[in-house]
Amino acid sequence: DTAVSQTPKYLVTQMGNDKSIKCEQNLGHDTMYWYKQDSKKFLKIMFSYNNKELIINETVPNRFSPKSPDKAHLNLHINSLELGDSAVYFCASSQDQGGYTQYFGPGTRLTVL
C-alpha cells in the first residue's frame, strides 16, 4: 500500500496549458504539502493544508492553486503553464504541524515545452 501517491508521474505539456497533479494519502494525516524541486535539487515548500484549510501560502504565482476535496487529497492546479514551471513536484503529508515527520510521494516531473 502506497502511503502518499501522486498522479501522473510524468507530465509533458505546452506553454499556456492548464494542468493538475493529484495527491492522495492513506495515512489519516491532517496536514498535506506541496513542494517544488528545481533542476538544482533545491526544495521549496509551496503550500500546506491542515484539515482542509490553507495554513501556509508561500509567494508562489497565483497561477498555482491547491485544491483539497477532503482530508486525504490535496491536488495542485496550474494555470497558464510557463517554461519556468518545469520541475519535480512533491506532495507530502504529516500527522500535524510542528515537528511531525513528513511522508513524501514519489514526485511528478513536469516538463513545459
Add this chain to the structure above:
Amino acid sequence: AQSVTQPDIHITVSEGASLELRCNYSYGATPYLFWYVQSPGQGLQLLLKYFSGDTLVQGIKGFEAEFKRSQSSFNLRKPSVHWSDAAEYFCAVEGYGQNFVFGPGTRLSVLP
C-alpha cells in the same frame, strides 16, 4: 525566519569509509531538525529527527546525527558507508509556527 545551509554540494567517499555531512541552521531558538534522503528518481525519506533531549540522535540505515547548540549544527554521520547510501541528503528545520525549510542538499557518491 529560519534558514539552513549545507556547505558541501557533493561528497565522494569510498565504500566502508566513514561519513559526515554538515548542516548549519539559523534560528532564534532551537528548531525541530531533520535529515532526509532522496535516492535517484525517488521521493524523500526521513532518516532521523531531533526535537529535544539527547543531542545524539539515532536513525535508520545506521545513520546518526548530533545537535550542537553552540555551533547551530546538526551533522549527519555514518561509521561505514555502503554503496546503496549514494543519494542526495537534505537537512531541514522547522521553527515553532514557521515554515518547513530544506537545505540545498549534499550529493553523496560512493566509490567501490
